[in-house]
Amino acid sequence: MSLRHAVLGILAQKPVTGFELLSEFDISRSVIWPAPQNEVYRVLRVLKQEGLAREVARGARGSRTYAITDAGREALRAWLMAPSDYSLRYEPMLKAVFLSEVGGEDRRERAKADLAFFEEQLAILKIRGEAVQRSPDAPGKRVDAWRMAISFYQAMAEWARAAAAGDR
Amino acid sequence: MSLRHAVLGILAQKPVTGFELLSEFDISRSVIWPAPQNEVYRVLRVLKQEGLAREVARGARGSRTYAITDAGREALRAWLMAPSDYSLRYEPMLKAVFLSEVGGEDRRERAKADLAFFEEQLAILKIRGEAVQRSPDAPGKRVDAWRMAISFYQAMAEWARAAAAGDR
DNA sequence: ATATCACATGTGACTGATCACATGTCGAGG
DNA sequence: CCTCGACATGTGATCAGTCACATGTGATAT
Numbered sequence: 013m014s015l016r017h018a019v020l021g022i023l024a025q026k027p028v029t030g031f032e033l034l035s036e037f038d039i040s041r042s043v044i045w046p047a048p049q050n051e052v053y054r055v056l057r058v059l060k061q062e063g064l065a066r067e068v069a070r071g072a073r074g075s076r077t078y079a080i081t082d083a084g085r086e087a088l089r090a091w092l093m094a095p096s097d098y099s100l101r102y103e104p105m106l107k108a109v110f111l112s113e114v115g116g117e118d119r120r121e122r123a124k125a126d127l128a129f130f131e132e133q134l135a136i137l138k139i140r141g142e143a144v145q146r147s148p149d150a151p152g153k154r155v156d157a158w159r160m161a162i163s164f165y166q167a168m169a170e171w172a173r174a175a176a177a178g179d180r
Numbered sequence: 181m182s183l184r185h186a187v188l189g190i191l192a193q194k195p196v197t198g199f200e201l202l203s204e205f206d207i208s209r210s211v212i213w214p215a216p217q218n219e220v221y222r223v224l225r226v227l228k229q230e231g232l233a234r235e236v237a238r239g240a241r242g243s244r245t246y247a248i249t250d251a252g253r254e255a256l257r258a259w260l261m262a263p264s265d266y267s268l269r270y271e272p273m274l275k276a277v278f279l280s281e282v283g284g285e286d287r288r289e290r291a292k293a294d295l296a297f298f299e300e301q302l303a304i305l306k307i308r309g310e311a312v313q314r315s316p317d318a319p320g321k322r323v324d325a326w327r328m329a330i331s332f333y334q335a336m337a338e339w340a341r342a343a344a345a346g347d348r
Numbered sequence: 349a350t351a352t353c354a355c356a357t358g359t360g361a362c363t364g365a366t367c368a369c370a371t372g373t374c375g376a377g378g
Numbered sequence: 379c380c381t382c383g384a385c386a387t388g389t390g391a392t393c394a395g396t397c398a399c400a401t402g403t404g405a406t407a408t
Contacts, residue, residue: 021278031386043277045267048366053387073373073386092282093290096271098297099213103265109211109325110189114260122261129266157277160339167335171328199356216396221357241356241403
């Protein structure tokens with residue numbers, strides 16, 4: 013997995029410029045990790061070179077609009093259906109592994125900070141969810157990601173609530 | 181976040197050799213991602229050089245046992261309590277974002293494959309959980325990680341079950 | 349004796365991610 | 379007219395992670 017796939021996926025929905033791509037990453041930061049700005053442009057160039065995307069237009073301020081090619085669509089589909097890499101890199105989970113190394117007070121503090129974030133994400137996702145419901149076939153109706161993210165943050169919040177309360 | 185912290189955390193529980201560290205990573209692969217073999221040895225050398233770990237013994241077959249130093253403990257604690265990086269890199273979630281790009285049949289197939297994995301992990305975690313319950317203060321009583329992982333995989337399985345059944 | 353396997357550590361090359369910095373354009377408002 | 383902020387793309391250095399490969403030891407069984 014890498015940025016490549018995320019970029020290819022967004023490209024599959026509509027042609028975009030690097031700049032627009034960046035804001036896509038920013039908007040969906042609850043689900044997709046934040047992309048380093050320069051890497052997006054590099055990925056776009058590589059994708060083009062590999063024939064998975066092509067440059068379809070030049071706009072103002074030197075902007076380049078990229079679109080997915082047939083080969084790109086095929087590559088995306090192949091990746092989606094290929095066996096997944098289930099390895100999880102999530103800092104809060106890694107911290108949980110070693111949380112026994114700090115005292116009870118610190119542990120609760122850690123869990124509280126986590127809980128605040130998880131609840132914030134849930135609130136954001138719920139607001140976005142209403143928009144999804146209103147327009148069922150909206151641009152990129154990402155129902156699966158939305159549901160998975162809701163499930164995920166609910167699970168995380170559940171853990172954090174118990175730990176913040178001091179449950180052992 | 182990086183391997184550094186995972187290695188430091190394990191070191192905080194007991195002195196280990198690189199080889200033992202590798203098997204730790206292997207054992208807890210439901211929670212910590214698999215560590216590339218050579219990287220573990222590199223991290224150990226770096227940690228030593230930075231004064232966060234020290235070499236405490238040489239054993240058979242050139243094995244080197246490392247232990248955490250006071251500075252290492254302090255660094256671990258600082259990391260644990262520092263604001264977390266909540267960005268999530270998880271291939272199944274990224275795939276979910278773009279799952280609308282494939283047909284209903286493919287989507288169910290994808291979800292089924294995921295479900296099988298999530299349920300397997302839950303089974304593994306439950307078996308390990310019984311051991312945790314029996315020895316409440318066992319070596320590295322990682323209750324937090326265990327609970328978080330259970331919550332996590334239950335959430336994932338819940339999503340996958342719905343998607344595999346074809347829910348829209 | 350010696351073959352084999354588990355133990356144990358390492359190097360070199362490469363790729364992808366990240367950081368810091370650099371450059372230029374277009375439109376709106378003072 | 380000029381400044382400022384949003385738009386838009388890029389380079390170079392560095393680092394962590396990954397892949398492929400290399401090397402050697404000690405115990406055990408045949």
